Amino acid sequence: MFVLHFGVSATGYAQQKVSLSMEDVTLEQVLKELKRQTGLRFFYSVEKVRNEQKKVVNIKNDVLEDALKNVLKGTGLTFSIMNDVVVIKDEVMVARDSVKGKQQVIKGIVNDREGIPLPGVTILIEGTTIGCATDMDGKYSLSLPAEMKNVVLVFRFVGMETQMVKIGDIKDKEVLQGQKDLVVVLKEQTENLEDVVVTGIFRRNKELATGASTTITSKELKQIGNQNVLQSLRTLDPSFKLVESKLNGSNPNVLPEVELRGANGITDLDANYKGNPNQPLFILDGFETTLQRVIDMDPNRVESITILKDASAAALYGSRSANGVIVIETKAPEMGRLQVTYTGDYAVVIPDLSDYDLLNAREKLQLQLEAGHFEATDSETYKTLQDYYYRLLKNVEEGVDTYWLSKPVRTGFEHRHNIRVEGGDKTLRYSMNLTARFAPGVMKESGRTSYEGGMFLSYRLSNLIFKNDLQLTYNLAKNSPYGEFYQYTQMNPYQRPYDENGKLVKTFDQQVHYSFKEYNRNPLYDAQLNITDEEDYLNFVNNFSIEWNISELFTLMGRFSITRQTGESNYFLPAQHSKFVDMGDPVSDPEEYMRRGEFKWGTDKSFSVLGDINLRYGQSIGKHSIYAVAGFNISQTTADGREIKAEGFPSQNMNDIGFAKQYYKDSRPTSTYNISRLAGILVTANYAYDNKYLFDASLKYDGSSNFGSNQRYAPVWSIGLGWNIHREKFMENVQTITQFKLRASYGVTASQNFSPYQAMRKYQYDIERQYAGIIPATMKGLGNDGLKWQQTKVTNLGVDFSAFQDRLSMSVDVYKRNTTNLLADVTIAPSLGFSSYTENVGETENKGAEVSMRYMILRDVNKNVFWSVNLSGAHNSNKITKISNAMQKRNDDVKQKAYEENTTTPLLLYEEGNSVTSIYAVRSLGIDPSNGREMFLTKAGVKTYTWNTNDQVKVGDTRPDLEGVLGTSVTWKNFYFSANFRYLFGGQTYNSTLVDRVENANLYQNVDRRVYENRWREPGDETFFKDIKNTDMTKQSSRFVQDENVLSCESISIGYDITAPKILNAIGADRIKITGYLNDAFRFSSVKQERGLNYPFARRFAFSLNISF
Known part of the structure; x- marks a missing residue:
């Protein structure tokens, strides 16, 4: 620094x-x-x-x-x-006083990447104290012996990466003769980016900012892993969370659920969200982007990521800022000679099946025998079942014990290759990048393939800077034809997947009693059919900007961006698929039979235009520092989609939609077209007195077409105060403290993560009711002219502290966010002609605290030896403070529907005083030892054996009391090592495995081993589970709510920088860096349950190679 x-x-x-x-x-x-x-x-x-x-x-x-x-x-x-x-x-010795004999003079200038001269740069001959330093204009002159061709000049400047120049590599004779400048460009060390707040609109010295923000450098991201930037980001900041999906596991084609400081909104499965309503805004190089593009982008392109958490930091983005902002900056090209860099990322991905503990073949057959599956009252059925039992027993005795979990999975090898070319001078700089990524998933034939290419140009003309960044991305996602993983967890291990001829069995023992018929299909048979399940997209982005440095005080910047994306999806199942096995009969019901087989084809297009103009002012007058920005932005996004569903494909080779017998029964092609517009003005000002007393204020006034005509505009504002106590005179003699800063902010932000037209009345042409050639239009959606913006009032208090010569650094924040005018779709009486409409339904309160600490145990700058430990933690809680009558009615409807459908999983309910992550169930008093029946507690506190859906109350909360990361990092010369472990405790989970795979277990399928354990068998038994012969459905019960505490190894990495001249010169490289990673190495949990039901979780063993020429 x-x-x-x-x-x-x-x-x-x-x-x-x-x-x-x-x-x-x-x-x-x-x-x-x-x-x-x-x-x-x-x-x-x-x-x-x-x-x-x-x-x-x-x-x-x-x-x-x-x-x-x-x-x-x-x-x-x-x-x-x-x-x-x-x-x-x-102190350096002047070369001309220390070197004898004939000399040559090297002179030149040292600049940073922006072309600004650097004064005070030290230039030394490697291995000596001979050298000089640059003057105020960045110029230097150094005398060297003429014969020292192998001499290496070392350019050092604190805050910049050291650069080495070998005299023998200089080809320009005029430079060697001192007639021409040797220009050296020093690159800023990535660590110093942490001292700057990057907002996507302007940069600000973090010491003078009052908002809560965190900046993560590319170096820090790459030390965690090489998968994608968000996987690394969750390790480095406690407020950023990727919500684990127990269903989708490591599926590369499913987007993660992202939260920043918890949830402000409610997630209603029937709502018209265009994305997660709690998802933060993503900004890439100053422009809004999608979560999908962030996940798919090459992490090697990223220079830094800044997380804007509170209103003071995020209010710049107005109506899009309620959930926080993630600002991503990509690498700008470096000045100097042409440089080529290759980065290869490789990974071995292994399915993690450790959460499954199923019965083996002998145990499973014995379980069914004890459950009476092979018994019957009539002799004919009894004989059939007994014969079937002995056939299965024969399989077991012959050693059949099929491990079905291994059948649909594989070990995948991921690899990504990136080539970057860059160079230029103070006038023109350029870079080009090409990336190819191949990421096969752990489910067979699933995976994701990406290609990315781009070009960046920057041209400086006097006081004007022109920049243009063009990026083109193609992505292909393929889902596995092997179906959902849970199908294989249900398969009985005493069954052979192949017959005696080595062919896949389609069904097992078709002639057996009807009680077995439903469970005799072989999912591997479906997998070998000609199935298609894939989607792709082509994304084009061009960002253009002009920056005019009007004077030392004023800068005007205009930016313009266009984004075009086209996508297509194809889904095909032939008639031979088991999905259609019960559909019609070729003789008795040929019309239904010919509907077998389906094809779904869809296409979508989107086009976005964004632009903004900002005038920046900055001046220091004595002890007063003022910075202000005024700007205007406008954007328009259109989305166009088409979908066709067809059926009737008698052969797996007839896999084109043109072979269809007809459209889906009672359906026709559908299309959608949406357009949304946003315009806003921005005024923000920052003031600092003597770098001690800080004040920030922002006002953003947005208008959006997504909301009602009576509530089209929303003011978003914030104020912030800060006090750098360490700069006070009374702190000058306090040697131990190097930074002590207090921050406070308050503001109002807004959210619009919702679909266009939800506030408008929507009509649809009814071609079935035309009369005399006139086609009528019927109302499809009920409008709401009074639909308001979802607004959040944000309060934040923070402390930044460092001591002991910066060995100890710590940041603590506490916050509170009150959200009003929550948006959701609410159900209305069908007699009105509509099932639902969009309404403001309530209010929530979200509060929490977060802390990040780092202590440098060992720090030796001269020997490049460092050892540090880091600890982060976050607590977040929320509650619904107000809810509308419509949402209360929705809760009642959900309960009734779940009761009618015999749902066993907890319901998504919203009740005042409880959180949006509450677990609802009927309170259980356990299994009555006298009769083996479960006893419940009603809402009124009365004991009963009868489960009633209206007795469901909050019995737990999935959000942990504390979650964070404990880690350490060691640097020793060119070696680097780091390890990070995630912990969470205090939350609860509903163990669905104990319900669906133990107590409600379908014993015709394979089950969890605990099906044998702690079962009630006779009066007096004090057990957790009811009698195995009790087939009554167990519904939502607090008996299955368990405290969840987890410790997992999130990342281990070890790296080495190769700087040995012999190795580098042998291949003509300037730098070689290799890094190894181990991600998700282990996970210990207090709750044993099956995870990754649709797609397994995975462990990653990765490796990165970076070579610069």
Whole structure:
């Protein structure tokens, strides 16, 4: 990290008089005091001056030059005063005084990536103390022996990555003769991005910001894993959560559910959401993007990710900011010679089946025998079942014990290849990238293939900067023809999947008693049919911007983006699929029989246009710092979709929709067309006094076509206050504390994660009722002119603290978010002609706290040895504070429907005073030892044996009390190691495995091993489960709510940077880095239940290779 202190320009510079009287202070504190007395600007390395201790500093009325010599004596540092800047730098010997003989002169300039000259850069001959430093204009001149062709120049600047230039590699003779500048571009170290808040509209020094935000660098992301950026992000920030899906596991074609600081809205399965209503907004290079594109993008393109959490940080995005904002910046091209970089990411993905504990063949057959499956009252049926039992027993005795779980899964090998070309100068910079990713899933024949290519250009003309970024992405997703994984968990292990001829069996023992017929289908038979289940999309994005540096105070930026995406889906099942086995008969019902086989074809297109103009103003006047932005944005998105469903495909080779017998029965092709528009104005201002007292204010006024004509516009605003206590004079002698900052913010944000037209009356042409050639239109959807924006009031209090020369750093935030005008679809009487309409249905309160800590146990900058530990944790809770009568009616309807359908899983209910993640069930008193029946407690507290859907109450909550990550990282020279472990405790889960696979287990299928355990058998038994012969359906019961505590290994990585010249020169590389990863290595849980029912979870063993030429 480097610091440049700004002060009021002074005259006299080095001859100014200063006085100091300080004890037991760091050199940094001394320099700060000199800056305060002189008003000059000081440029120095924070790390070096903080490590220098001064016991006594006693200077009385000395000139600045002498004072600096005094305080720097014995530190290995020296200084130079150029104009009104004091540069503190390493002592280096001047080359011309240390090298004898004939010499050559190398001169040049050192810039950053933006072309800005860097003063105070140290240039040394490798292995010596011979060198020089750049002046205020970034220029340098160094004399070298003419014969030292193998000499290597090392360019070092704190906050920048060290760069090495071998003299023998310089081909330009004019440079070698000192007639032409050797231009060196230093790249900023990624760690320093953490000191900047990137909003997607402007950048801000984090020390002067009042909002709650976290910046994650590309280096940190790659230290966690190489799968995608969001998988790494969840490890690095406690507020960001990927909600685990017990159904979809590691399915690469299913988008994760994303939350930032919990849930503000409610998720209603019947609602018209265009996405998760609790999903944060994603911004990519200044423009809104989709979760799908973020998941599919190459993580090697990412420079940094900034999470804007509270109103002060996120209100810039107005009506889209209620759930927080994830701002992603991609890498800009580096100046200098043409550079080619190859990055290869490889992974072995292994299915994790450890959560399944099923019966083997002998145990399963014995269980069915004890359950009476082979008994009957009439002799003929009894004989049939007994014969079947002995055939199965013969299989068992012959060693048949089919492990069905292994049949649909595989070990996958993922690989992604990226080539990046970049270069340019101060006027023109360019980069091109090509990426190909092949990600087979652990279910056979499933996977995801992506191709991505792009080109970035930046052109500087005087005070104008033009930038254009074009990206093209193609993605193909294939789902497994092997069906859902749970089908294989139900298969009986005493059955052979293949017959004696090695052919797949379609059904097992078709002639057996009817009680077995429903469970005798072989899912492997379906898998070998000609099945199609895939979708693809082609995405085109072009972002263009013009930046006009009007003056030192004003900058005007205009941006324009277009996005075009087209997609297609194909789903085909032939008539031979088991789905149609009971559909009609070729003789008795040929018409129904010929409907076998189906094809679903769909296409969708979307086109988005976004633009904004922002005027930025920034100025420092004495101790006052002011930054302000005023802007305007406008956007339009259109979406167009088509779907055709056809049936009647008698052969698996007739897999084109043109072979269909007809459209789906009682249906026809459907199409949708949506258009939504958004416009807004933005004013934001930031003020800082002496870098101590901070004030932020933002106002965003948005208008959207998605809402009612009476509520079209929404003001979104925020204010924030901050106090850098560590900059107060009374803190100067407190050596242990290097940062102590208080933050507070309050604001109102809004959300519009909903579909267009939901506030409008919708009509549909009724072609079945035309009269005299006139086609009528009937109302399809009831409008709501008064539909309001879903708004959230956000309060945030935070502390940023670091001490012991930044060895300890910590950030703590507490927050509260009150959401009003919750949006959902509510049910109305069918007699009105509609089943539902969109309404504002209630209010929620969401509050929590989060903490992130890091302690540097070992830090040796000179030897490049570091060891740190990190701990993060987050607590979040929510409750529904108000709910409408319509939502109460919806709860009653859900209960009644579940009762009629014999649903066993907990219902999604919304009740005042409870959270949106509550678990609802009837309270259980356990199994009555006297009769083996379950005893319940009614809402009124009365004991009963009768389960009643209206007695369901909150019995738990799936959201944990605390969740976070504990980790450590070690750097030793070129080696790097890190390990991160996730913990969560205090939440509950409804163990559906105990319900569906044990107590309600269908004993004709394979079941969980616990089906034998703790069963009631006779009066007096105190057990958890009821009698195995009791076939009454067990419904939602608190007996199956369990406390869930989890510890998992989220990431282990080890890396090495190859810098040995012999190795690099052998292949002509500038840098080689290799990294190995182990993700999801283990998981310990207090609850044993089956996970990954539709698609298994997986463990990843990965490897990355990065080579730059």
